[in-house]
Amino acid sequence: MTACNLVNFDVTIQGEQPPYPVHVAYQGHTATGEFGEDSTQELWRSHQRSLEQSAYVPDATGIVAAGSRLYHALLRSRVRDLWIRARADLEQERVDGLRLRLALHPPAVAALPWESLYDPDRNVPFAAGAGTPLVRVEPLYAHVGPARRLRVTLPAKVLIAVPDDPDELIDPDREIAGIRQVMQEIGGDYLELHELRGRFSVVQMRAKLHEARADALHFVGHGTAEGLQFWRNDRPAPAPAASLRATVARVRSVKFALLNTCLSGRSVGLTPFSSVGAQLLQAGLPAVVAMQYPIRDDAAIDFAHFFYEELLCGACPGAIDLAVDAARSSLYALNPGDFSYGTPMLWLNAEDGCVFVPSGGPASELHEAPPAYAILDIGAESRWLDEMEAIDLHSLPVEYGVIRSKWQHLLDELRYLLHQVRALAGQPAAAAYAAKLAEYKRYKASLLRLQRLLDEATGRR
Known part of the structure; x- marks a missing residue:
């Protein structure tokens, strides 16, 4: 399942000044309210x-304070009632998950x-929670035209553009090695990586995107709110946001x-x-991930690794929003006091996040059927699940509650899937067995990744 x-x-959220009108919609139901916060207020300057600074001086209390203030300001009265109804549907498994889509028209609210x-x-x-990915949308046609078609056929062609770093502060080799490691682990030709390195300009990057017929651009380098750093005439040269838009x-x-x-x-300001x-x-891209704060190189590398890991071999291969959600959750598990987990912003101008699922079939078809002799050892897997169940997570701090919940969810899914694999074991050459075995292995990989994260975050060995 x-x-x-x-x-x-x-x-x-609309309007020009507080209180801003709020409109929410969920499965045919709507509610309205007001929102009184914006980034021009001194309290929010302090929160920002x-x-x-939490990337360098951990501040879990400050992060919770900012997030709680947003929660209480947004989810009030009838808006809160509709959210409680939606959350009840999630908790009672009437829906698989809730995608929280934020259309924030006032610039001071979007900030x-x-x-x-x-x-x-x-x-x-x-x-960083389970089952509630948060995305931003920009539906106003006056500002954003029609988005391009989402889905691509595999292998998805990704151009990794890495301009030379004159300060030598970035380690692109480690980031790219992490992506290639994920590709090797899943054992399939799901990504086709192209690399562009050196002292190149934004125009040269455009030529490489054309040459590779790239489906995705992954940029690793320095940036500011005004643009990204490239090279021109053998010297560092910033390319403003407008140049990037024209290129793409x-x-x-x-x-x-x-x-x-x-x-x-x-x-830039409130423009x-x-x-x-944005x-x-x-320019027409249906999905963009960008960083709203400065981000340490190690956190950026970890985010990229976790993102591609979930995108390619997670429970829902090809779902961009769930891949970003899982990557945020992993960063949160490493350090809840570091807001690096909330630094990545996802704009998603589409009804769902299925970007890299091929149009020819469901996600389960991305995985090759194992040979007939690759039969799962049911007894060994049951014993392993018992060992995982015996791990005590109740002593973890309260901020790890979402991790405990995800841990139990993965264990429950693995028990359920193992029961199904056992029932199909008599026909190991059948497509049904192969698909169910692949799903079990994806969930097992997710649990093992979560275990490694917890060990690293808590110092357990």
């Missing part, structure tokens, strides 16, 4: 500084750190961009659509 079909919970949104009653950070607009094959660089998601990420959305 794979929870890949999420239901949208749409939040729209705290979140930015708030929505990725910090936190339910203080349940101790759940939305951006002329390469129609590109569907997705991951800007793994500082401040690529931050707007709408001034960030690099302007790529205007």
Whole structure:
């Protein structure tokens, strides 16, 4: 049982000054309210500084305070009633998951750190929780035209663009090695990586995107709110957001961009659509990930590794929003006091996040059937699950509640899948057995990754 079909919970905030009108929609039901916060208020300037500094001075209390304030300001009265109804559907398994889609029209509201949104009653950070991925959308046709077609056929062609770093602060080799490691682990030709390195300009990057017929752009380098750093005439030369938009607009094959660089998601002041990420959305990309704060190189590398790991071999291969959600959750597990987990912003101008699922069939078809002799040892797997069940997570701090929940969810799914694999074991050559075995292995890999994260975060060995 794979929870890949999420239901949208749409939040729209409009207006020019507080209190801003709020409209929410969920499965044919709507509610309205008001929102009184924006980034011009001194309290939010303080919260923003705290979140930015948490990458170097951990501040779990400050992160929770900012996220809780957003939660109480947004989810009030009838809006809260509709959210409680949606959450009940999730908890009672009437829906697989809730995709929280934020359409934030006022620039001062969009500039708030929505990725910090936190339910203080349940101790759940939305951006790192299980079953509630948080995405931003830009539905106004006046600003964003039609998005390109989402789905691509495999292998998905990804251009990793890495301009030379004059300060030698970035380790692109480690980031790329992590992606190739994921490709090797899944044993399939799901990604086709192309690399562009050296002292190249934005125009040369466009030529390489054309040459590779790239489906995705993964940029590794330095950036500011105004643009990204390239080279020109053998000297560092920033390319403004407008240059990036013009570049991507002329390469129609590109569907997705991951800007793994500082401040690529931050707007310039309160000017709408001034960030690099937002302007790529205007160029027609249906999905863009960009960073709203400075991000340490090790956190950026970890995010990329976790993202591709979940995108290619997670429970729902090809789901961009769930891959970002899982990567955020992994960063949160490493250090809940470091807002690096909420630094990546995902703009998703589509009804769902299925970007890299081929149009020819379901996700389970991405995995090759194992040979007839590759039969799972049911007894050994049952004993392993017993060992995992015996691990005591109740002593973890309260902020790890979402991790405990995810751990138990994975164990429950693995028990269920193992029962199904046992029932199909008499026909190991059949497609049904192969698909179910592949699903079991994906969930097992997810649990093992979570165990490694917990060991690293808590110092257990």
